[in-house]
Amino acid sequence: MSNIALGSFDGLHAAHRAVLRGATAVLLFSEHPQMTLRGQAPPQLLTNEERTTRLQAAKLDLLHVDFAELAMLPPEEFIALLCGRYGATGLRCGHNFRFGAGAAGDTTLLRELCRAHSMRLSIVPRIVYRGEIVSSTRIRTALQQGEITQANAMLGRAFGYALPVVHGDHLGRRLGIPTLNQHFPAGFCVPRAGVYASRAYVDGMWRSAVTNIGCRPSVSHVTVPRSETHIPSFAGNLYGQCVPVRLLQFLRDERKFATIDDLKAQIERDITKL
Numbered sequence: 503m504s505n506i507a508l509g510s511f512d513g514l515h516a517a518h519r520a521v522l523r524g525a526t527a528v529l530l531f532s533e534h535p536q537m538t539l540r541g542q543a544p545p546q547l548l549t550n551e552e553r554t555t556r557l558q559a560a561k562l563d564l565l566h567v568d569f570a571e572l573a574m575l576p577p578e579e580f581i582a583l584l585c586g587r588y589g590a591t592g593l594r595c596g597h598n599f600r601f602g603a604g605a606a607g608d609t610t611l612l613r614e615l616c617r618a619h620s621m622r623l624s625i626v627p628r629i630v631y632r633g634e635i636v637s638s639t640r641i642r643t644a645l646q647q648g649e650i651t652q653a654n655a656m657l658g659r660a661f662g663y664a665l666p667v668v669h670g671d672h673l674g675r676r677l678g679i680p681t682l683n684q685h686f687p688a689g690f691c692v693p694r695a696g697v698y699a700s701r702a703y704v705d706g707m708w709r710s711a712v713t714n715i716g717c718r719p720s721v722s723h724v725t726v727p728r729s730e731t732h733i734p735s736f737a738g739n740l741y742g743q744c745v746p747v748r749l750l751q752f753l754r755d756e757r758k759f760a761t762i763d764d765l766k767a768q769i770e771r772d773i774t775k776l
Contacts, residue, residue, distance in 0.1 A: 504526055504527045504563070504588055504589050504590050504591060504592070505524065505525050505526045505527070505590075505591065505592035505593070505594065505622070506525060506526075506527045506528065506529055506565065506584060506588060506590045506592070506593055506594070507521050507522045507525035507527070507528045507529070507562075507593075507594045507595070508521075508529055508593055508594065508595040508599055508601070509521055509595060509596055509599060510531065510534060510535055510638070511528060511530070511553070511557075512534055512544070512546065512547060512548070512553075512638050513547035513548060513638040513641055513657065514547075514548060514553060514556055514557075514657075515547070515636060515637075515638065515641055515656055515657045515658060516629050516631075516636050516656060516657065516658035517596060517626075517628070517629040517635075517636045517637070519658060520596075520626045520629055521594050521595060521596050521626050522557075522560065522562065522594070524594060524624065525562060525594050526562065526563060527562060527563035527564070527565050527588070528557060528562045528563070528564060528565065529565045529567060529584075529588075530557075530564055530565060530566050530567070531567060531568075531569035531572070532566065532567065532568045532569055532570070533569055533570075534569075535569055535573070543689065544638065544639070544642065544691075545642055545689060545690060545691035545692070546687075546689055546690050546691055547638060547641060547642065547645075547657075547661070547691050549663065549664075549665075549687060549690065551664075552663070552664055565588055572601075573603065574603055575602060575603060576602055576603055576606070577601055577602030577603075577606055577607030577611055577612075577615065578602075578615060579602075580601050580602050580607070581612075581615040581616070581619060581621075582619075585619050585621070590621060591621060591622065592621055592622035592623070592624070593612070593616060593621060593622070593623050593624070594623075594624045594625075594626065595609065595612065595623075595624075595625060595626070596625070596626050596628070597609065597625055597626065597627055597628050598628075599612065599625075609625050612625075613625075631652075631655055631656050632652075636656045640656065641653050641656050641657060641661075642691050644656065645661060645691055645693040645694065646691075646693065646694055647694060648693065648694035648696055648752040648755075649752070650693065650698060650749050650750070650751060650752050651750075651751060651752075653693075654749075654750070659748075660701075660748035660749060660750055661693070661748065661749050662700075662746060662747050662748035662749055663684070663686070663690070663729070663746070663747060664744045664745065664746040664747070665684040665685065665686070665687070665729070665744060665745070665747075666684065666685075666742060666743065666744050667682045667683060667684060667740045667741050667742065667743055667744075667745055668683050668684065668685060668741070669683065669741060670683040670730070671721070671722070673721055673762075674730070674732065677762070677765075677766050677769075678766075679732050679766065679769050679770075680732065680737070681714075681730040681731055681732045682702065682729075682730070682731045682732075682733070682740055682745055682747075683728060683729070683730055684728065684729040684730075684731070684745070684747070685726075685728050685729075686726075686727065686728065686729065692715065692727050693715055693749065694715075694752070695715055695716035695717070695727060695755065695756040696714075696715060696716065696752055696753070696754055696755045696756050697712060697713070697714050697715075697752075697753045697754050697755075697756065697772050698712070698713045698714075698715065698749045698750065698751060698752055698753060699711075699712060699749075699750045699751040699753055699775060699776055700712060700713040700731060700747055700748060700749050700750055701747070701748050701750065702731055702733050702736075702745055702746065702747050702748075703745065703746040703747075704733060704736050704738075704740065704745060705736070705738075708748075709733050709735050709736055710733075710734065710735070710776045711731050711732060711733045711734070711747070711776070712731070712732050712734075712753070712769070712772050712773055712775075712776060713729055713730065713731040713732075713747060713749060714729070714730045714731075714756060715727055715728070715729050715730075715756070716728075716756035717756075718730075719756065719757070719758035720757075720758050720759045720762070720765045721762070721765070729747065731745075731747050732769070732773070734773055734776070753772055753775055754772070
């Protein structure tokens, strides 16, 4: 018997988790629906690996399905597939869930079809933050504007990433302010360039940190934004390890300094704000 949660679950934000609560399984699409319908997926709020880790930690069965297949099915056949292939006895979805070819099905039709198949249906009411519905789109906008505290409130957790630590030019180490360099994967939602109060999970504990996201205009001509995190309480080699970083507060915009000494002095001032 499966109580299946339906949705894109691309960010596992507060509204997504409300849908997942009480489910025993979650339907995961092979690609974001917008990729099939519009030819382009929105920036990811979570890497696929981290989303899988979080869902498994919630003890949910992961049901992987080709979205292109579902997108061609009429609503009635979509529900029949859930019953026949996955043994669905109950469904959970958000208030604005659409399904079937051309997104023809809505929650009213879903309720009728569930009744016809003797399935339970739970439609989760909308989750609102500051008078507006919580959505992945709204969270992406907040991140791109540097409104990290608002994004975190809608996510229900601190936004972040767990990416491999790679070698940089070691300037931070020469300045006495070593950093963890991490490159964002293609398609990831990169927050507004700037400096953030953050935390990093190292040696089994969360440590206060300061993270710069951007292209390092003072010292290089990098065109792709990256993450550089300094952890004042840690000194060690983390190259090759996937270190979780969480962004807590936007401190200032990234800017170009006239000298390296000016850059170092500003970083030291940033650290005092942790």
